[in-house]
Amino acid sequence: ERFQLAKFVSHGTIDAIKGSTEDGVRLGGSRKRVAILFADIRGYTAFSESREPEIVVDVLNHYFAHQGGAVSRHNGDIDKFVGDQLMAIFQGAEMSADAVRCAQEIQDIMEASAKEHPDWELDIGIGIDVGDVVVGAMGSPDRMDYTVLGDHVNLAARLCSAAAPKETMISDAVYLETKDFRDFGFAPLEPISVKGKSNPILVYAAEVLKSDAEAPQTAAGE
Numbered sequence: 001e002r003f004q005l006a007k008f009v010s011h012g013t014i015d016a017i018k019g020s021t022e023d024g025v026r027l028g029g030s031r032k033r034v035a036i037l038f039a040d041i042r043g044y045t046a047f048s049e050s051r052e053p054e055i056v057v058d059v060l061n062h063y064f065a066h067q068g069g070a071v072s073r074h075n076g077d078i079d080k081f082v083g084d085q086l087m088a089i090f091q092g093a094e095m096s097a098d099a100v101r102c103a104q105e106i107q108d109i110m111e112a113s114a115k116e117h118p119d120w121e122l123d124i125g126i127g128i129d130v131g132d133v134v135v136g137a138m139g140s141p142d143r144m145d146y147t148v149l150g151d152h153v154n155l156a157a158r159l160c161s162a163a164a165p166k167e168t169m170i171s172d173a174v175y176l177e178t179k180d181f182r183d184f185g186f187a188p189l190e191p192i193s194v195k196g197k198s199n200p201i202l203v204y205a206a207e208v209l210k211s212d213a214e215a216p217q218t219a220a221g222e
Helices: 002-008 011-018 044-049 053-073 095-116 151-162 172-178
Strands: 028-042 076-082 085-090 123-139 144-149 168-171 184-188 203-208
Touching: 028 053, 028 095, 028 144, 028 151, 044 053, 053 076, 053 085, 053 095, 076 095, 076 144, 085 095, 095 123, 095 168, 095 172, 095 203, 123 151, 123 172, 151 168, 168 172, 172 203
Parallel strands: 123 168
Antiparallel strands: 028 085, 028 123, 076 085, 123 144, 168 203, 184 203
16 A cells, blocks of 8 residues: 555655654755756647547546656656646756756657647647745645745746747756757747746747757658
8 A cells, every 4th residue: 555655646755754753744845956847738628628538537647657757767756747737846966957858758758649649639838947946745734745836836837838839948047057968959939928027037948959860760862
């Protein structure tokens, strides 16, 4: 039962429980610098309205399983699933780069699935920000959630909402931490206005550039 229950909570939650006292996990949090990734499936509402609920759940779990694998491979931790949206947290020296690489793998997963299932007509938009957040147990003594809160979480969610289908939109803070990675590509986007910010936010579309070996092969003469 403990093994199965561990699948329903984040690694941060498990670590908090392991480090708790005899009185249990205490409410409250601490400040940490993390990168936050939100990934939202586009076209999901129309898809769900035209399919049986069981099919919708199977398709959603198909995507979440692959997205979860990508998060794990790039040193991230799934914070939660909300509807058709995933939220993941990255920590460590290359947290921003890990988040961008994870986003690229998720985009590649969506592209491959679209070729295999063109009738699904689903894409994904991703938003990434990095900065100080509060990490800890939030809620009541009887029902709590171990998560992250703060302005950078809100901004990552808004970047995700603003991202076009197939696009990974990153903040200026993420760009500054990853702009020197030679395998990354960036395109400046029109600054966006977000709630709570007096000035427009600088944003970029980010991708991980494929090597010649990874690039799609073209026919001779093309």
